[in-house]
Amino acid sequence: MVFTPTFLVSGPNFEFNGKAAVVPSAILSDGQWAPPNHFQFVVNGVAGQNYTIQASTNLFDWFPIKTTNAPGDSFTVVDNTSTCCRFYRALAGP
Numbered sequence: 001m002v003f004t005p006t007f008l009v010s011g012p013n014f015e016f017n018g019k020a021a022v023v024p025s026a027i028l029s030d031g032q033w034a035p036p037n038h039f040q041f042v043v044n045g046v047a048g049q050n051y052t053i054q055a056s057t058n059l060f061d062w063f064p065i066k067t068t069n070a071p072g073d074s075f076t077v078v079d080n081t082s083t084c085c086r087f088y089r090a091l092a093g094p
Contacts, residue, residue, distance in 0.1 A: 026051060026090035039082035043090050044074045053077050056087045 026045035034040050045051060053066040065079055065088075079086070 026092070028088055028090060031088075034078065037082065038078055038080050039086065040076055040078040041088060042074055042076055043070070045070050045090065045092075047072050050093055052091045052093065054089050054091065055079060055082075056089075057083075057085060059087055062089070 026043050026049075029042050029044060031039065031041040043051060043053065047070050049070050051068055051070055052064050053068070054062040055065050056062045065081070066077055068075070077088075079088075
C-alpha cells in the first residue's frame with residue numbers, strides 16, 4: 001500500500017505543493033550461512049513491491065545482487081557469490 005498525503009512546504013526560498021509517496025521500508029533478518037559458502041537472509045517488506053537487494057564489503061560501494069518483485073511480505077534471498085564480511089541492504093524500486 002502506498003500512502004500519498006498532500007502537503008505544502010514553504011520557506012523564504014522554497015515553496016512546493018504536491019504529493020509524497022511513502023514506500024514502506026524493508027527489514028532484513030535471519031541471516032545465516034548455507035553450505036557451500038552461500039549466505040541467505042529474509043527480507044520483510046510488502047508483497048508486490050519491487051526491491052533491489054545490494055551488497056557491499058565497505059559500506060561505501062554497493063552493487064546489486066538481485067532485483068525482484070516481492071512474492072510475499074517475507075521472502076528469502078540467497079547470495080551464491082558471498083564471501084566473508086559482506087553487508088546487505090534492500091532498496092525499494094528497481
